[in-house]
Amino acid sequence: xxxxxxxxxxxxxxxxxxxxxxxxxxxxxxxxxxxxxxxxxxxxxxxxxxxxxxxxxxxxxxxxxxxxxxxxxxxxxxxxxxxxxxxxxxxxxxxxxxxxxxxxxxxxxxxxxxxxxxxxxxxxxxxxxxxxxxxxxxxxxxxxxxxxxxxxxxxxxxxxxxxxxxxxxxxxxxxxxxxxxxxxxxxxxxxxxxxxxxxxxxxxxxxxxxxxxxxxxxxxxxxxxxxxxxxxxxxxxxxxxxxxxxxxxxxxxxxxxxxxxxxxxxxxxxxxxxxxxxxxxxxxxxxxxxxxxxxxxxxxxxxxxxxxxxxxxxxxxxxxxxxxxxxxxxxxxxxxxxxxxxxxxxxxxxxxxxxxxxxxxxxxxxxxxxxxxxxxxxxxxxxxxxxxxxxxxxxxxxxxxxxxxxxxxxxxxxxxxxx
Numbered sequence: 280x281x282x283x284x285x286x287x288x289x290x291x292x293x294x295x296x297x298x299x300x301x302x303x304x305x306x307x308x309x310x311x312x313x314x315x316x317x318x319x320x321x322x323x324x325x326x327x328x329x330x331x332x333x334x335x336x337x338x339x340x341x342x343x344x345x346x347x348x349x350x351x352x353x354x355x356x357x358x359x360x361x362x363x364x365x366x367x368x369x370x371x372x373x374x375x376x377x378x379x380x381x382x383x384x385x386x387x388x389x390x391x392x393x394x395x396x397x398x399x400x401x402x403x404x405x406x407x408x409x410x411x412x413x414x415x416x417x418x419x420x421x422x423x424x425x426x427x428x429x430x431x432x433x434x435x436x437x438x439x440x441x442x443x444x445x446x447x448x449x450x451x452x453x454x455x456x457x458x459x460x461x462x463x464x465x466x467x468x469x470x471x472x473x474x475x476x477x478x479x480x481x482x483x484x485x486x487x488x489x490x491x492x493x494x495x496x497x498x499x500x501x502x503x504x505x506x507x508x509x510x511x512x513x514x515x516x517x518x519x520x521x522x523x524x525x526x527x528x529x530x531x532x533x534x535x536x537x538x539x540x541x542x543x544x545x546x547x548x549x550x551x552x553x554x555x556x557x558x559x560x561x562x563x564x565x566x567x568x569x570x571x572x573x574x575x576x577x578x579x580x581x582x583x584x585x586x587x588x589x590x591x592x593x594x595x596x597x598x599x600x601x602x603x604x605x606x607x608x609x610x611x612x613x614x615x616x617x618x619x620x621x622x623x624x625x626x627x628x629x630x631x632x633x634x635x636x637x638x639x640x641x642x643x644x645x646x647x648x649x650x651x652x653x654x655x656x657x658x659x660x661x662x663x664x665x666x667x668x669x670x671x672x673x674x675x676x677x678x679x680x681x682x683x684x685x686x687x688x689x690x691x692x693x694x695x696x697x698x
Contacts, residue, residue: 365496367432368393370424374417380404381622382608382658382698385413386566394424395431400565402576406687408696409562415554416563422554426511429546430455433513437543444531447522449538454514458548458555461506469545471512476690477557484514484542493546504545509552516540561689566622571603572670575621577660578606583686583695584660585648588635590679592664601667602680606660609653612636615676619659625672629661632676639684651686651697658685658698 371392377385385405399420405413433455442448456471457479463470467486473479492499504510517538522531548555565580594600605627607619614634619627640652653659662680665671685698 367428370428372421372424377413395427397427400567402566403563406562411559411562418554419559423560437515444533445526447520450518452516456512458511461508490542491544504547509548511546513544514540515543569604572605574623583688584683587639588682592678592680603665604662609655609657628673630675653684660685
């Protein structure tokens with residue numbers, strides 16, 4: 280085909296059995312003709328005003344057409360990148376279906392990533408008195424991971440400064456608040472709700488032009504955050520430190536005076552508030568590898584304990600001995616001998632110099648702990664000294680460092696309960 284014009288090529292490509300659809304052609308050409316022209320060169324060409332965009336484009340050199348296309352692609356790509364650019368990597372959490380733990384509670388295995396600069400345990404157990412359910416656990420863990428990511432971003436974005444106390448000066452401290460809600464928001468101030476169950480009151484802070492607003496992990500405009508939203512707010516306080524007259528390199532006491540407390544960022548949270556509530560997170564007890572017993576897990580984090588016995592065992596040789604721990608539910612009580620079943624199902628026998636459990640049940644349990652006695656099914660925790668190479672299942676009295684009844688607690692003001 281010798282005719283190289285666009286129309287001729289288009290016509291030549293038409294199938295032989297093609298039926299003309301004038302209405303379709305008119306609609307297409309009308310739409311093309313109304314498009315905004317991308318290039319100033321196209322807009323300013325001296326051509327007939329009735330020419331369509333495609334007709335104007337025909338007058339351009341091929342290199343100009345390619346340039347326009349590449350430029351448009353770069354503009355669109357840059358816009359898409361800016362839209363999805365995050366201030367911190369999106370937290371990732373996966374929670375397994377619950378299994379029954381050795382204590383009869385629901386236990387979850389968790390994998391996570393991008394949780395700021397903190398690490399979560401790989402296993403958690405839902406407390407019996409928890410205000411959340413097993414169905415809530417994945418969202419509670421996701422929320423906690425998100426808070427850690429926000430905290431890491433804040434620490435890197437608004438760093439603390441600590442002057443040499445002997446010289447004095449200004450100390451800048453970053454203060455991320457607990458998750459809360461916005462009660463009121465005006466052009467120059469914002470009021471954050473005080474949570475009564477934590478004995479907090481509403482707090483009103485001024486807004487200046489430097490306050491940053493974060494939504495979905497990206498920079499946002501102020502009007503994207505509204506009254507009622509669940510948020511975390513971050514303040515930066517400045518304190519003036521003044522060293523006392525006797526201050527020296529070995530000993531130095533200072534006095535401090537707050538100079539300012541400025542709101543620097545408001546971060547909108549991605550899920551409903553109840554998943555960020557402190558008590559929701561404290562409803563989970565971590566299960567980490569027991570020290571010295573890698574096949575078993577022991578409770579740690581947001582748990583309590585009552586001392587039953589303190590031993591005198593110490594490590595005499597760091598090269599051959601170490602402090603170990605084991606935890607499990609009581610399966611047998613025989614005076615000075617107590618048998619517990621660990622998370623792996625292994626039975627351990629703990630020998631005490633006297634019947635410390637009977638003494639506790641008669642005395643402290645009744646006087647101080649609302650009758651919380653040790654019985655079959657109670658959870659006990661033991662710390663003891665043993666040779667690194669040994670793995671005995673009977674722990675003798677002279678090996679004991681501590682012997683404790685594990686307690687369950689969610690809020691600090693709650694009465695302790697047996698785990």
